[in-house]
Amino acid sequence: MGDPGSIGPEITVKALGNPSVYEKIRPLVIGDAWVMEEALKITGREDLAVHPVDSVEKCRFKPGIIDVFDLKIVDRGELLRAEVSKISGEAAFRYVEKVIRLARDGEVDATVTNALNKEALNLAGHHYSGHTEIYAHMTGTKSYTMLLVHENFRVVHVSTHVSLRQACDLVKKPRVLEVIRIADQACRQMGIQKPKIGVAGLNPHSGENGLFGKEEIEEIIPAITEARDEGILAEGPVPPDSLFPKARGGWYDIVVAMYHDQGHIPLKVAGFVYDREHGKWEAVSGVNITLGLPIIRTSVDHGTAFDQAGKGTASEASLLNAIEYASLLAGHR
CATH class of the missing domain: 3.40.718.10 (Isopropylmalate Dehydrogenase)
Known part of the structure; x- marks a missing residue:
């Protein structure tokens, strides 16, 4: 889900609101279920439903239903949307930690990450420079x-x-x-x-x-x-x-x-296109993939975009690209 105060939950809703995604993969979101429910409202996709689970076996994997492995880390009233915060940094780290463990245990075939904020991560006491280093440390990977x-x-x-x-x-x-x-x-x-x-x-x-x-x-x-x-x-x-x-x-x-x-x-420069006339990003596409790991990890190729968080306007293009590559790599593996 990425940083809960970022655009991550919103673009996740937008991506998984596309039924064609379910033709290629069986998606499971790692995060906080109530944050995802709020993202449904922010994006105007209340036609979708969030299904909280505490194991992969309980997922439904059906279009219109977003399965969320509910870690229950952020309490209502604690979340500072569109801001750097210690609680969001802790939550983002715990989501990543959980998805890596699921992949190591063979419960999921691939992992796709939304953005986390490096300052928030360090405020929470996790001194990594980003996702890549977390994955390398948790999988014991030296060459990546x-x-x-x-x-x-x-x-x-x-x-x-x-x-x-x-x-x-x-x-x-x-x-x-x-x-x-x-x-x-x-x-x-x-x-x-x-x-x-x-x-x-x-x-x-x-x-x-x-x-x-x-x-x-x-x-x-x-x-x-x-x-x-x-x-x-x-x-x-x-x-x-x-x-x-x-x-x-x-x-x-x-x-x-x-x-x-x-x-x-x-x-x-190739993947990010800004529409100056309308004052918004026309395209934010591209994928970040960590090579050399024993598990598959792809990611969006942009940051937390706090300036857009809570508005429901952020593009899900990069996340869809990341999902596509995760599926491609899992298929070849």
């Missing part, structure tokens, strides 16, 4: 990376939630090679038989043969060479300003970005 997807545009990252200074220091051959391998495997799991991988440079013009930095020569090129020796179709390092337009056009099946913003900015 973030994959962003918008249509045929896919990006994985060598590093994510660290400072830019630290991100540069993390561009080392073993990690770059590891992410190239994960990227290749992920594409194959999605049905791409011979994925072509574009590897970004770190420095302007990919270092210009060492003129603007030597990470390409000392770390990135050796990683690409070893990957190619293993039969992986990796190419680069390609300067990012030409790499991403090529990837958007279908030149590459997936891109390896060296750090968080290098990968996030071009993908969100």
